[in-house]
Each structure stands twice: as C-alpha cells, then as structure tokens.
Amino acid sequence: MSSPHVSMGVPGPDGRFGDFGGRFVPESLVPACMALDAAFSEAWADTEFRARLDSVLRDYGGRPTPVTECRRLSERLGVRLLLKREDLVHAGSHKLNNVVGQALLTQRMGKRRMVAETGAGQHGVATATAAALLGLECTVYMGEVDTARQELNVFRMELLGAEVRPVRSGSRTLKDAVNEALRDWVATVEHTHYCLGSVMGPHPFPYMVRELQRVVGDEARAQCREILGDDPDVVVACVGGGSNAAGTFAGFVDTDARLVGVEAAGGAAATDGIPGVLHGMRSLLLQDEAGQILEAESISAGLDYPGIGPEHAHLGAIGRVRYDKATDEEVLAAFRLLAETEGILAALEPAHALAWVVREAGHCIEEGATVLVTLSGRGDKDVAQVRELLADELDHHGRLGPRGGRGR
Amino acid sequence: MNAVSYGVMETHLRRLRGDGRKLLVPYITGGMTEDWVECLQAVADAGADAIEVGIPFSDPMIDGPVIQEASVRALDRGTTPVGVIDAVAVADIGVPVVAMTYYNVVFRMGHRRMARSLRAAGITGALVPDLPLEELDPWAAEAGHAGVATVLLVAPSTPEERVARICARSHGFVYAVARMGVTGERETLGTEATTVVRRIRATTDTPVCVGIGVSTPAQARAVCKVADGVVVGSALVRRLLEGGGPDAAGEFVSSLRAALDDPDPDDPAPEDPANPAGHAGPGDGEALAGS
Numbered sequence A: 001m002s003s004p005h006v007s008m009g010v011p012g013p014d015g016r017f018g019d020f021g022g023r024f025v026p027e028s029l030v031p032a033c034m035a036l037d038a039a040f041s042e043a044w045a046d047t048e049f050r051a052r053l054d055s056v057l058r059d060y061g062g063r064p065t066p067v068t069e070c071r072r073l074s075e076r077l078g079v080r081l082l083l084k085r086e087d088l089v090h091a092g093s094h095k096l097n098n099v100v101g102q103a104l105l106t107q108r109m110g111k112r113r114m115v116a117e118t119g120a121g122q123h124g125v126a127t128a129t130a131a132a133l134l135g136l137e138c139t140v141y142m143g144e145v146d147t148a149r150q151e152l153n154v155f156r157m158e159l160l161g162a163e164v165r166p167v168r169s170g171s172r173t174l175k176d177a178v179n180e181a182l183r184d185w186v187a188t189v190e191h192t193h194y195c196l197g198s199v200m201g202p203h204p205f206p207y208m209v210r211e212l213q214r215v216v217g218d219e220a221r222a223q224c225r226e227i228l229g230d231d232p233d234v235v236v237a238c239v240g241g242g243s244n245a246a247g248t249f250a251g252f253v254d255t256d257a258r259l260v261g262v263e264a265a266g267g268a269a270a271t272d273g274i275p276g277v278l279h280g281m282r283s284l285l286l287q288d289e290a291g292q293i294l295e296a297e298s299i300s301a302g303l304d305y306p307g308i309g310p311e312h313a314h315l316g317a318i319g320r321v322r323y324d325k326a327t328d329e330e331v332l333a334a335f336r337l338l339a340e341t342e343g344i345l346a347a348l349e350p351a352h353a354l355a356w357v358v359r360e361a362g363h364c365i366e367e368g369a370t371v372l373v374t375l376s377g378r379g380d381k382d383v384a385q386v387r388e389l390l391a392d393e394l395d396h397h398g399r400l401g402p403r404g405g406r407g408r
Numbered sequence B: 001m002n003a004v005s006y007g008v009m010e011t012h013l014r015r016l017r018g019d020g021r022k023l024l025v026p027y028i029t030g031g032m033t034e035d036w037v038e039c040l041q042a043v044a045d046a047g048a049d050a051i052e053v054g055i056p057f058s059d060p061m062i063d064g065p066v067i068q069e070a071s072v073r074a075l076d077r078g079t080t081p082v083g084v085i086d087a088v089a090v091a092d093i094g095v096p097v098v099a100m101t102y103y104n105v106v107f108r109m110g111h112r113r114m115a116r117s118l119r120a121a122g123i124t125g126a127l128v129p130d131l132p133l134e135e136l137d138p139w140a141a142e143a144g145h146a147g148v149a150t151v152l153l154v155a156p157s158t159p160e161e162r163v164a165r166i167c168a169r170s171h172g173f174v175y176a177v178a179r180m181g182v183t184g185e186r187e188t189l190g191t192e193a194t195t196v197v198r199r200i201r202a203t204t205d206t207p208v209c210v211g212i213g214v215s216t217p218a219q220a221r222a223v224c225k226v227a228d229g230v231v232v233g234s235a236l237v238r239r240l241l242e243g244g245g246p247d248a249a250g251e252f253v254s255s256l257r258a259a260l261d262d263p264d265p266d267d268p269a270p271e272d273p274a275n276p277a278g279h280a281g282p283g284d285g286e287a288l289a290g291s
C-alpha cells in the first residue's frame, strides 16, 4: 500500500495538490493571498528567518519534543508504541509550531495584528501566546458552542491579552469561526494577518502550515531511527483540518511507513465527505445534495470541522495515506487507558489517533509492529469535559475512586 | 463590436446607459420570505434595471449579518438552488436576473447543469464572489456556452494590471467593490469606490455598478456620479427581514430610483421612506457574528 516515491513538496502557483487545493476567495483577498505566498516563500528560503524561528521554538517553545516509548501500553496492545510528544510544547500543543512561524511572518510583512479562528481553543491560545511574545494585537473568533465547552481556554486567551469574539452565526463551531475570521480579514487586510490554524484555506495556507509543522515529522523520523534503528511500521495522527498529521506525514511520506489519519466519527470528511469548495479550498467536505455544508459533531471541539486540508484529500485519493475514524466511546476509553498505563493525559484530539491504534492492534496493525502516534496536545483543557462524560461512573462525592474508577 | 456579442444582460444594460439612465440593481436572497417572489416583482415594477437573486449558501463568507440572516432563514425554509431557479423561471418578472451564489453551490450542481438551468429559467447573469480570475475557467466556459454572463468583482485592493484582466472577462457589468469588507449597510462611503470605478473605466466600457455598502438613495446618487449604476443589497434585505413585504421593497426601490433619476446632484436626495434618519446598520467587526 505504501508508495515510497510520493513527496510532499511545493505546490505550483495555483496551490493545487492533485485535484484539491486552489484559492477560492473573493477578489478583495486575492492580492493578500498572493502577497502572503511571496512573503512566505522568501522567508522560508531565508536562513536568518529560519534560524530565528528555530531559536524561538527551541528556547521558548521547548523543542525538540521527545519521542516516548510506551512500555506498559505496548505490552497491553501487543505492538511497540511510541508517542511524539507535542503535548510538551509550550502552550500545550503542536499549534505553537505554526503560529510562531506565522507571527514572525506577520512582523516581516509589516503587519501589526493577527486574527485567528479556534475550535478547542488550542490554536487560539497558541496565537494569543505568539502575539504576546512578539507584541502583536490578536483577535480570536470562536464558535459560541466552543466558548461554552472550552471556557478555560477562553480565559487563557484573555489572560494572554487577546480579544475573544464568540461567533453566533451558523453552527457556532469551528467552521463558523473561520467564516468570521475571513470576514474580519477582508476588512482589515492592510494591517492584519490571518493566522490560520490548520492546513486548510486558500493557497498558500495549506502548504505554509504544513511546512511550519513539518518539524514534528522531521524530528520524529530522526528520533525513531535512533530508538528503533529504523522507520516505524505505522505512523498515526489525528485529523481535524490536518496540521499535526500533515507535519507528521511530511517526515515519513518517502519511507515505507504506513500513514494513517484518524478523524472523529461525527466529522469524518476524509471518509464521508465529497468534493466541494469551502473556505478558499477545494477539498472533501461534509455537505448535502445542494452543497450546503453540514455540521461536524464529536466530543472533541478541535476536530469538529466538516472538511480536511486539501493535501490530505490528495494523499487519500492517491492511496498514500489511509483515513479512518474513531467514535466518541473509543476515544474516551483510549484517553483513560493512556492515563492509567502511561501517566499521560492526552488531549481528546490525539486520543482519536490512539483509539485507532487500540482498536486496530492485532487487526490492521500486526502483532509486534512499531507504531508512532503524534500526541498533538495535552489534555488539561479537556479534563472538565471528561469528568462530565464520566458522570455515570462518579460516586456521590463526585469522585472516580482509585484505579480510574475501576478499583471500587 | 456587434451588440449581439454582449449577451442579453449586457446589451440591455448598455442600452439603458445609452439612454442616459443610471442602473439600479437591487439584491434579494431567494427563498428568504414566503413572498420573496412578489418582492422581486415589486422591485422590478419600482424601477430596477436588473435584479440580483441570491441562491442561499450555508457559509456566505463575504456577507455581513443581514444577508447571513436572510440566508439562514431561506435555508430554514427549505430553500434549494433548484427551487430558487424554478421560482424565477415561473415568475417572469420582466427585467434581467443575475444569480448570486457561492462556488460550492455551482460546483455541487455541476458547471454545465447550473449554467443551463439558469439560462433555461431566463437568468442571464451570474455572480460567484469566491471564484476569482485564476479559478474561473471551468465555470466561465460553461456559462459562456449557455449564454449566462459572468459578472466579476474588482476590489479596492486589486492591482492595476489585474483590473484590466478582470474587466476583459467580466460580462453583463463589472462589479466595483465599494470598500474592503463584507456586505452590510454603511453610514458613509469612502473615496475608495470612486477610485475603483475610475480604474475600471480606464480599461473597459462595460457598464460599472458599485456594490457593498451602498445603503441610501443619497449614497446611490453620489456613487453614480462616477459609476453607471449601483447594487443595493443589505439595505433592502433588512427591510424584508423586518417584516416589510413587497410594498416596503417597492417603496424603498422607488426612492433609490428617484434619487438616480434626479438630474441635479445639488438637490437634496429624496428621503428614504422607511428610514428618514439614514439608519446605519452594523459596521465592521464586532457586530458581525450576531445580528
């Protein structure tokens, strides 16, 4: 199934990945997208810019992040499981890799403000963090459904000096936050950069964000070679828009590793979507017969996006990456399993990737195979929500009891 | 050039312009109210030269709160692209209709099927704001074949060399975006609109209509000092959202018509009947999400 000759290179000026991608934005935004494309290409080729980015990610962000071998969980599953620990990046997720790059680019382009969309709040927190670090203004759009379920992240962003604007239009989740951020950008593009949080949107965003996230895959590949003496057999990442997955896959796309992207069952555009155009890109989208976009719904706000990045649509179409999904129950179980066996509280998003491994170990994944999972973020933000989800198991003191509630 | 090559829409608009008339193009979201088709008729009777009919989309990213709300209402009423097109076909309102929608609606139906359905319904123009020059070809080919004029947008941010390339491919009219931002009423229109119109004029003699933010008869008349016409959306749609039916729509469009027909720019513009104080809708930014 794997084809070692696929590369994740530079798309042409039309921003296409096979049939997907492109730049479907109103004329008002076309010049800004073109300017961004030029600015990023120039910056990415500039060793000084790269050195500055690397040093911020190292000295401020805590890179490189380790790869952790999960001995107890591996034993349970009958595979050799490694985690790429993006949960240990400053601000709690892989999102920082992208936003530091875009914040430096914002400065380089002479702009003073960033707008961002956020679902779970992680990208919003990361953008607010980078804005504070570099002295940029920051406005974050977040669906009202998400501001309710991720209250703490809203407060975090505000502590970091960002303005959070709840979005009450449409389904009031991530896709609507993207709409509002784009609407803001149209009116403010002269001094504002749209700091998009995933490998989606109009060209050059899908390409640029993948490049800014490829540090995850590049590091992991070298670390796996050190630990395993080889590339892993299977590489797994969760997919919302697909940035942690794209960054991870970029490091392994030219190896023999099987690549797997895991979506939330309630928002699995790679498996259930059909081609369409939204938010500036042609990709796979959840939509009805008339082309109206459907709402994605799962326990994980960060994955509730009715599309995927265009490069994922392409990698799926050519068979290089397999896309699958995990249900809320599987995710919750995997979340608990990792906590109990390895002492790691994962974010619910990467718990989808883990859930797939737990389900497929011994099935899709042969016994003894080496498996790398990108643990894209830490679960602190999800603890309150998990507590609610486990309400049935809590005793009358609201306690779970020892051994994750299974000791009672 | 021979007039036939302009197509139905542009030939009509050029003739009106030749008669010294300023072009008035009101916008209504298809399916937004029970009586939206009667509103089209009322608007036509009140002096519209063409009407832009929105085919609602779930994610209207270049629209502000008013048209967003109209889209939500239309979709909640079960409005479909085919339903809007069929309703226009049956209504036969007597002025050219331009369909306005987002590209996914076109893409999903298929370029050829959409182009042919529009033309079969007597819809002779189309405006797809998220389909810029670089992505235009597949749609433009089918629209051209079917006899549907594709109206393109020129924005304040559009560089000069690009203005010429856009105008060369814009049919029916050229849509001059009055300001950077989404659709919605504005208290004042800046000077950007004038600049955009002048740039367009320098490269084409296709009629130029200004839209996005034009909300009052006075603004319409001011803009038409340089432009050939105006597109008025949110200001009309808001009246319909507030419960105004065909009468209110007709009355408002009549006031716009009167302002455009008033030859003396120094005369005070006729008052907007529903809104004497020059109501300003929500501006940029903070109010966008709600409505």
Ligand SMILES: Cc1ncc(COP(=O)(O)O)c(C=O)c1O
Residues within 6 Å of the ligand: A093, A094, A119, A120, A121, A122, A123, A197, A198, A199, A238, A239, A240, A241, A242, A243, A244, A245, A301, A302, A303, A347, A349, A350, A376, A377, A378
């Ligand atoms: C920890 C974490 N992982 C993954 C995602 C999904 O984004 P992406 O698919 O772009 O990696 C999010 C989004 O909020 C997140 O917070």
